[in-house]
Amino acid sequence: MFSIYIHYPFCASKCAYCDFVSRPGASHEERAAYDDLVLAEIAGAAARAPISSRHAADTIFFGGGTPSLMDPRAVARIIKEIDLRFGIRQGAEISMESNPASRNADEWLEGARAAGVNRLVVGVQSLDDKELAFLGRAHNARQASSFFAKARAADFYSVGIDLIYGLPGQRLTDWKKTLEEAVAMNPDHVSLYCLEAPPGTRLAADIESGKIKPLDGDAQADMYFAAARALESSGRACYEISNFSLPGSECRHNLVYWLGGDYLGVGLSACSCIGGERVENERDFSRYKEKVERGERPARCSERLSYPRRLRESAAMALRTSAGFVSPDIHSVHGRALEADLAALERDGFIETKPSGARALLPDKRFVSDTAFSRLI
Numbered sequence: 001m002f003s004i005y006i007h008y009p010f011c012a013s014k015c016a017y018c019d020f021v022s023r024p025g026a027s028h029e030e031r032a033a034y035d036d037l038v039l040a041e042i043a044g045a046a047a048r049a050p051i052s053s054r055h056a057a058d059t060i061f062f063g064g065g066t067p068s069l070m071d072p073r074a075v076a077r078i079i080k081e082i083d084l085r086f087g088i089r090q091g092a093e094i095s096m097e098s099n100p101a102s103r104n105a106d107e108w109l110e111g112a113r114a115a116g117v118n119r120l121v122v123g124v125q126s127l128d129d130k131e132l133a134f135l136g137r138a139h140n141a142r143q144a145s146s147f148f149a150k151a152r153a154a155d156f157y158s159v160g161i162d163l164i165y166g167l168p169g170q171r172l173t174d175w176k177k178t179l180e181e182a183v184a185m186n187p188d189h190v191s192l193y194c195l196e197a198p199p200g201t202r203l204a205a206d207i208e209s210g211k212i213k214p215l216d217g218d219a220q221a222d223m224y225f226a227a228a229r230a231l232e233s234s235g236r237a238c239y240e241i242s243n244f245s246l247p248g249s250e251c252r253h254n255l256v257y258w259l260g261g262d263y264l265g266v267g268l269s270a271c272s273c274i275g276g277e278r279v280e281n282e283r284d285f286s287r288y289k290e291k292v293e294r295g296e297r298p299a300r301c302s303e304r305l306s307y308p309r310r311l312r313e314s315a316a317m318a319l320r321t322s323a324g325f326v327s328p329d330i331h332s333v334h335g336r337a338l339e340a341d342l343a344a345l346e347r348d349g350f351i352e353t354k355p356s357g358a359r360a361l362l363p364d365k366r367f368v369s370d371t372a373f374s375r376l377i
């Protein structure tokens with residue numbers, strides 16, 4: 001499997017909790033110039049890639065930022081460029097994140113679909129107006145439901161939603177109400193995010209100054225498990241710790257990350273991992289632009305992962321999924337050392353061995369998975 005991620009670093013406004021590389025207030029000209037840089041980076045990446053790593057894309061994912069601010073004609077040009085330089089497989093999944101605040105929703109959805117996007121993720125986050133205002137989202141609950149309904153009618157094969165839980169002051173009953181309304185919207189896919197306050201965000205500053213008191217971990221865990229119960233009982237299986245899907249609507253793009261496939265990241269701050277080399281693109285717009293215009297790889301840093309590191313990271317990632325992890329190597333020194341650590345995790349009640357022989361995280365340990373995974377890496 002080979003995947004391509006396109007990062008679109010512009011938003012209408014900045015959410016309180018956001019530390020993604022995303023900037024509000026860019027002009028139309030700046031955004032159009034960025035589209036051209038993305039096209040140039042795709043061409044450069046293909047020209048530099050050895051033939052052996054120039055595979056046709058199985059999945060493409062437009063993330064951000066707010067890719068639904070993109071002109072659908074630019075989306076079509078980028079998809080065409082990928083097809084020209086790398087190829088796109090028949091039946092490829094082409095996903096895009098979208099913000100319910102997008103203007104001219106009908107026209108934009110039709111344009112995105114015509115450009116080739118076939119899977120849409122709607123950033124609903126909450127169906128409570130007070131919570132949305134607290135998060136600094138640029139939309140309210142009514143706009144989120146209405147945008148979702150329009151996306152549903154626009155012939156994407158899958159329309160999913162993102163939800164955030166664990167807000168300061170949020171009660172379990174508030175969260176259950178959002179969940180109930182979200183399930184009633186009938187999304188094909190739901191991704192859950194536990195609210196964090198990364199350094200440098202407005203939310204982190206408010207917590208530090210004492211203005212806001214974060215919710216404690218136990219309350220957040222209760223919310224996670226309430227969501228898992230609601231989503232699983234509505235037929236959406238938990239195929240990765242925070243991702244739930246109707247059968248056939250799993251995000252194939254993210255499965256490439258979790259199951260150790262190769263991926264090329266294009267755009268500001270995008271990450272790639274191909275053949276064991278991990279590269280992170282420049283996060284600064286000017287430096288990114290200069291490098292792309294000089295025909296260079298716009299890398300900020302890169303590292304070649306050692307064999308034991310790759311083996312252990314692939315175990316930690318695959319254990320996040322319901323498919324679990326089967327070690328490709330139990331004979332080398334490194335393979336045996338990993339086996340010993342997995343056996344210890346199983347003894348301590350974090351993971352189990354399924355009848356298929358794969359190791360998988362036990363459902364009641366999903367909220368403390370980081371503790372388990374930190375013992376592997």
Ligand code: SF4
Nearest residue numbers: 011014015018022065
């Ligand atoms: S819409 Fe997404 S990327 Fe943009 S500021 Fe909000 S959280 Fe960040």
